[in-house]
Amino acid sequence: MYAIIETGGKQYWVSPKDTIQVELLDKPVGEKMSFKALWTGEEMEVGYGKNSAPSASAPEASDKTLPVATVTAQVVRHFLGRKLIVFKKKPKTGYTRRQGHRQNLTELKIEAIELN
Template sequence: MYAIIATGGKQYKVSEGDVIKVEKLGVAAGEKYKFDQVLAVGGDSLTVGTPTVAGATVTASVIGDGKGKKVIVYKYKRKSGYHKKNGHRQQYTEVKIEKISVRKPRAKKADAEAAADAE
């Protein structure tokens, strides 16, 4: 089973046991974190949300925080002698996906009665 989650303005395809790096969450290492924005859940059949799947959550445990590789930002304008060099290291949180759960939506009573009347 896999799920597509959205966090930090990005989308990730995850399955149980995966270790991923997401934008910094601000959660201490060892704690649990629940991703509520589940866009799709797949396995035997694919369930796509509008925009999210109702009742679907992805539970993860936080491994720790870190910084990514340095990216050099270089600004330059010709003929004016303008040069500016800057570096940036994006902070991230490393999480391990533990469980993908989907709660089946309960059928409304009126829908069940309409289905029984149709038969």
């Protein structure tokens, strides 16, 4: 079974026992959290090639007020993401600026997807 959850303004496709990296959450390490599933379905068989489309059972979409499933996750760790370089340059003037950025992230371990 899989579910699509939303946190930090992004959506993630998760299954039980998955580990995902999300925007920093204000929760201590080891704490359990629950998310409302936006979408649920059975496992998909992914095909390859020009005419192969993923086959799955009809997914169950949720109404915004009534979640179809609840996803339980545990906070594994907080860490900094990989370094991204922001580089600006203007031609002919010698103007260059180089700046690095590392995003604060939280790693979550998906424990269960429970249908309501």
